[in-house]
Amino acid sequence: MRTIAVLTSGGDAPGMNAAIRAVVRTGLDKDLEVMGIQRGYSGLLNGEIFRMDRRSVADIIQRGGTMLRTARCEEFKTEAGRKKAYNILKTFRVDGLVVIGGDGSFRGAQLLSKLGIATIGLPGTIDNDLPYTDYTIGFDTAINTVLDAINKLRDTSTSHERVSVIEVMGRNCGDIALYSGLAGGAESIIVPEKGYDQNTLCRTILEGKMRGKMHNLIVLAEGIGGAEELAKKIEEITGMEARATKLGHIQRGGSPTCMDRILASRMGYKAVELLSQGKSSRVVGINGGKIVDMDIDEALAVPRKFNVELYKVANVLSY
Structure with missing residues (x-):
């Protein structure tokens, strides 16, 4: 292992920069040459690769987003696209690749590893929808962003004596809603894992x-x-004024929290450790406060379990 590279793929998440910084500086500490790949797999196919040094990652640990940029790439999903990616990596003499992203990014890393590139995945997504790890990079920052919005909306909701419906991100995972709703004292938390009944909700109101x-x-x-x-349905049934707020991509931005910076730093360090040990097709996670690694295939096959206990606590405390 002489040269490693790092890329970010899929949706951006606060803490990705801290992970990039950790990968670069750990690699340099091990006398490895470190390359940065811009715009994810799309940039890889376009040869957007450059050498990184310690100064390349100075003053980024506190910044949201990703300094390497990110993009979706349909071409990489094809066999021809992946072979092209492999050839480009070999042209730059890259032996190992760290991929920071979600499940789709991991599948890309998994396929590259089968072509002969040593790959390690870091869970970078605000959704917290990778079940093999307790937390993903960016999740803590996202729920704190939502919590800040909840606090502000509660003020105006109280002043106008209205119902506020706040839509948060997370794809098919309800963790952002659950954690921020509990911390924000929400009267109701609606998640895909549990569903809801409109009539029961309106009756509660x-x-x-x-x-x-x-x-x-x-x-x-x-x-x-x-x-x-x-x-609209709540207003129609209850007669109370109801307003909707969709927070959208504001949840992906902002300076990462202390937890996300430390988590990303520990995971980035672990990724380079694994590559230097000759490991490949692994993903890094955290379980019970300990940084762990797992085979990509096994990690992607882990069934997701909703935190029913936390959901029960939130329901009990909402009344």
Whole structure:
């Protein structure tokens, strides 16, 4: 192992820069040449590869997004595209590749490893939808961004005595809604894993009104959305004013939290350690506070388990 490269792929997540920084500086510490690949697999196919040094990653640990940029790439999904990627990596004498991204990015790394490139995946996604790891890079920052929005919306919702429906990201995973909803004291948390009944929800709102509760805050995961339709239905049934807020891509931005910076740094360090040991087709995660690694195939096959206990706590405390 003489030369390694790093790329970010898929949706950006706060903490990706901290992971890039860790990969680069750990690699240099092990006397490896480190290359950066811009715009993910798309940039790889276009040969957007450059040498990185310590100064390349200075002053980025606190920055959101990814300094390497990211993009989707349909061509890489083809066998011809992957062979082209392999040949380009070999042209730059890259022996090992660190891929920072979600499940789609991991599948790309998995396929490259079968062609002979040593690959290690780091979980970079705000969705927290990779079940082999307790947390993904960017998740903590995202839920804190949502929490800040919840706090602000609660103020105006209380002032106007209205129902606020907040739609958050997460694809088909309800973790952003669950964690931010619990921390924000939401009256209702709606996630794809549990579903909901509109009549039961409206009845809960009306029962609260009878007790003197004049505002409600509902956190809705996008996988079961949308917020506009739900707000209209609530207003129609309950007679209470209801407003919808879709937070959108604001959840992907911002300076990463302390937790995300440390998590990304530990994972980036571990990735280079694995490459230097001759390991390939592995992904890095965290379980019970310990940094672990697992075969990519096994990691992608782990069934996702919703945190039912946390959901129960949130329901009990919402009344």
